[in-house]
Amino acid sequence: MAVTPDDVRHIAHLARLAVDDARVPELVRELNGILGHMEALGKVETEGVEPTTGVGDAGLALREDAGPPIPLTRPLEGFAPAMRDGFLIVPRLATHADEEDDALA
Amino acid sequence: MSGTMPSAAVLARYEMVVGLEVHVQLKTRTKAFCNCSTSFGDAPNANTCPICLALPGALPVLNYEAVRLATRAALALCCAIRERSVFARKNYFYPDLPKGYQISQYDRPLAEHGHLVIGTNADGSPVTVGITRVHMEEDAGKSIHDRYPGLTAIDLNRSGVPLIEIVSEPDMRSSREAGAYLRALKQIIEYTGVSDANMEAGSLRVDANISIRECGETALGTKTEVKNLNSFSGVERALESEFRRQVDVVSGGGAVEQQTMLWDGANGEVRPARSKEASHDYRYFPEPDLPPLVLATKWITAQREALPELPRERRDRMRTEYRLQEGDIEVLTASAALGDYFEGVARHHGDAKAAANWIMGEVLATLNATDTPLDRFRVRPADLAGLLDLVRDGIVSHSAAKRVFAEMVATGDRPEQIADRLGVRQESDAGALGAWLDAVIAEHPAEWQRYRSGERKLQGVLVGMVMKKSGGRADPRKVNQLLVERAIG
Amino acid sequence: MTIPGDRRVAPDPVSGVEGAFAAMERARAGADGLNAVLWHDRDHALDEARAGQAYLDDGGVPGPLAGVPVAVKDNIATLHLPTTCASRILQGYVSPYEATAVSRLRRAGGIVVAKTNCDEFAMGSSSEHSAFGPVRNPHDLARVPGGSSGGSAAAVAAGVVSIALGSETGGSVRQPAAFCGVVGVKPTYGRVSRYGLVAFASSLDQIGVFGRSVRDAALGLEVIAGRDALDSTSDACPVPVYTDAAERDLEGMVIGRPKEYFPPELDARVARACDRALERLVDAGATVKDVSLPHTALAIPVYYIIAPAEASSNLARFDGVRYGLRIEGDGLRAMYDATRSRGFGPEVTRRILLGTYVLSAGYYDAYYRKAQQVRTRITEDFRAVFSKGVDALFTPTTPTPAFAIGSKTTDPYEMYLNDIFTATANLAGVPAISVPIGRVDALPIGGQFITPHFDEPTMFAAAFALERALGQEAHR
C-alpha cells in the first residue's frame, strides 16, 4: 500500500493544506518511509480482537439538560478574526456547489 | 438537465424506489454537548460557549435529555435499542462546523430494525416502511450566503443542537407513499413529544434517495440523493421530477449516475449539486472524547413503558369506542392535543357524534381563522361539552349556541353565564308564555276568533306574534302546544 | 515525616513569585537562553501572590500549594497568559476560559508564573519543533531537553519552579524529565481532566506533572487529579493522598523487569544504571522478577497511526474562522489552505497528512482499525503481568541520554523511536513515572516505574523509595 503523489494531493485537499507540487515527492517519500514501519502490524494475529474504543468501560456520564453555559471571560469579538453585526465572517466559497451538500450534511 | 418529458406509456414501465433520511431536532432546553440554550431567534452567536465554538481544549459532555428523547423516538418507531452505542466523528470542513467534524453515530448507532405503518392496503393489511436506523448527532451552525456580497455570515447558535437521523429502508414505491411516510413520521414524533417536527422551521429536514427500475425487476438501480427539500409537497414534487429525469435517462439508453441533486422548488426541477470528483471521504472514526453510551436494559424498558398511546392505537380505540366514521377519526387524531380535546368533550357531553361535529366545524374553523394552537384555546373541553348540553336540552337554540360559542372563544367564560348575559335562554315557563299569548289575543281578537272557529292556517301567524312579543325567547314548540290547548279549551 | 494533605509552603507568596522571576533571569530561561519560557506576566503573577497573601493574612487556610510558583505547558488553557501550543496558528491567542487542572492548581494556592515552550501541538520528542525556536537542555545547551514538554522540564531543572505541568501523548513528560534530570509523572488515563488541554490525540493525552523531587510531583498530581464533569473521559474513583506513599517501604513488593525494555543493543551504561537502581530497590526490600510484554515492539507503529489519526481530526478546528491566525485568500478554500499551511509547522503538517491518510477511504481497516486491535493486545500484555503478582514494572525511560539539537531532524522515524519505552503506557492508559537514576556522559538518564490502572500509590511508593535509596547517586 504505497502512498502515491495523487494520494498526497488528495489527503492534502481533505486536510485543507496547500502542498505545492515541489514538496509532493518529499512527502511521498516521508509518508512511505513512516508507513513502511507500520507493516509490522500486518504480522500480528488480531482475529476477533476488539479494537480499543475509548478507555474504560464505565460508560458515558450524562449531564442534566440545564444551563448556564460556561462563560467566556472575553467576548467572541475579542478574539475572532472577522465579525460583522455579531456574525462570524468568512469569504464566500469560490466554487459553492461543490460543498453545498456539506452545509446540509 | 433534459427538458423532454417521457410519455405516460414509458413512465408506466418503471417504478420508483425511495428511501428517506429524516433529521429531527430534539426538543431539549440545552444543546447536545454543552449548556447553551437551544432557543432560536436570539442575536447571532449569542448562544455559544467554549464547547460549541470548538475553542482549543474544550470537550463535549452529552445531554441526558437528548438521549431520552432519541430513545423515545426510536422505541415509538419499533426499533431495537443498542445497549452500547458508539459516537463517531464525521470529518469535513465547513465554516459552520466549528470542530471540523460532526459528532454523530456510525457503525454502532443508538437504534436499528424498526418500522412505521403509513396506511392500509385495499385488503385492510397495513402498509409498512422499514426503519433502518435511528442515530444521534449534532446540528451545524447557520451559513448565510446572501447577507454580505462575496462573504458568508456564520451564526453558531444552532451549532451543537441535538438531532436524530431516521433512515428508512428503500420501501416506498411512489411519491404518494413518501408523503404518507413523512406525515405518519411527523405525527408519531409529535405524539411522543420528541420534537416540534416543523419542516418550515427546520426542526424536521428530509433528504431522499431515489432510484428507478422496470416494473417486475427486483434489483435496485443506481440511486441519486435529492436534497434541499423544504416541504412535504416539495418532497413529492421533487421525487416525481427526479423519477421522470431518471426514466428519461434510462429509457434513452443512458445510465443514471450516483450523485446528489438539489430540488429547485421555484423552477420545479432537480439539478446536480456537485461534481463527482469532489465526492466525500468523511474519515469516520470512534469519538475518543466520549466513551460508549451504555444504556441499562431496565432503563430502556422504563422508556418503552413511558410511551404515550400512538396514533394508530388511538385510532383503533376511538373507532370502537365512539363509532365515528374513518374520515372523522383521521381528522380528530391529527394531533395528540386534538384527540385529547375531542375525547374530553365527548366524555363530558356523552354524544360523541355531536362533539365531533362541533370540533370539526366551529372549533377547527376558529383555530384556523385565528391560528391559535389548541393549548392556548380558551374554550376548555368541559365548557364546550356544557354548551352542547344546553343545545341538547333545548335551553339554547342551535343558532344562539353559535353566538354563545363565539363569546366563549372571546372571553373564556362558561356557557351558562354567557347564555344569560346574551339572554338567549329559551322561555318554556307556561306562565310567561300564557301572558304573551293573552297579550296577542287582546291585540288581535279577530284573528283569534277565526283560528278558534277552525282556521288552522292562522296558527303560524299567531305563534309568530307570540315569538315576536317574547323577543325570540319563547320556545316555539311550547307556544304551539299552548295555542292548541287554549283553542280547544 | 509526612502528614496527609502535606503541603509545600513557600516562604510567602510574594517572595515566592519574586524568587521564581529572579530564577528565570539567572537561568536565562527566556528566548535568549534556554528558551524554556514563552510567556510570563510578572505584574499579574505578583497581583495573584498579593491576593494569596491577603487571603492568608485574613486567616484563610493555606492550600497545599499556598504561594508556590508553577509553570504550565503552553498547550494548557490559562486566562491571563497566551495559549499558543508553540504554534504560529495560535500566536497571540489568550483563552477565554481556564483548564480544570490550572483552576485546581490555583485553588490550591499555586501561582502560574510562566507558560512553557514545547513542540508545536506537543508533536515531537525534542522541543525543536516549536514555532518560537528550540528549547535547550540546562545540562548542555547544545542538546535537546526532550519533548514535547521540554520547556516545563527545563524550567524545573533550571530551578525556575519546583512544580510544572506538562502533557503526555507518547512520553512527552517522562522523556524530557529523564533528559533533564527531574521527576516526571504520567497518571492513569482519566485521572486528570483534559478540559482545557488542547487536544493532540484524545485517547492518549493526559496532563502530567514535573517535580524537582518525587514529593513535588506527587503533591502536584494530588492537587489536579480527580473527576471533572467537563471531561467525559475523567474517572470518578477517589484520589488517594499520594504523598503518603513516601512512608511505604518496599517489603514484599514485586518489581517486574520486562525483557523487551532491555534489548541487547541497549546502551550498556544505561543498562548499568538500571541494574544499580534495581539493586537499590532489592536492598529496600523489593523482589525483582523477569517478565515479558511481547507486543512492546509494536507500540511505535501503533502509536504513530492512532496519534496522527486523532490529531488530523483534532486540528481541523484551526481554520481561521473563530480564533487564531487567519490568512485571507481568494475564496473560502484559499483562506483555509493559506491559514493552515502557513499556520502549522512541517512536523504538524506531516502528522496531519499521515493521520488523514490512515483514516481515508480504503485504508481505515488496514491501519486505524488494525492499530486499535494491536493496542488492545498491548493493554492485555500489561494486565497479564500485573495479574501475575507483579506490583510495578521498572524500565529505562529512554534508550539514550539527551541528543544534540538538530541531530535527529532528517528521518522523522528516528525521532519517533525516542518514545519506544514510554508510548506503551499511553496506549494502555496505565500510570508511569520517570525518576533520575544517574548520568551518562554527565547527562541525566531516567528510570521508569509503571503500575496498574489507578495504582499511582504503588508507583509513587517505588519512586520515593528509589529516590531515597539512590540519594546523590541519582545525579552521578
Ligand SMILES: [Mg+2]
Ligand atoms: Mg446526518
Ligand SMILES: [Zn+2]
Ligand atoms: Zn455551547
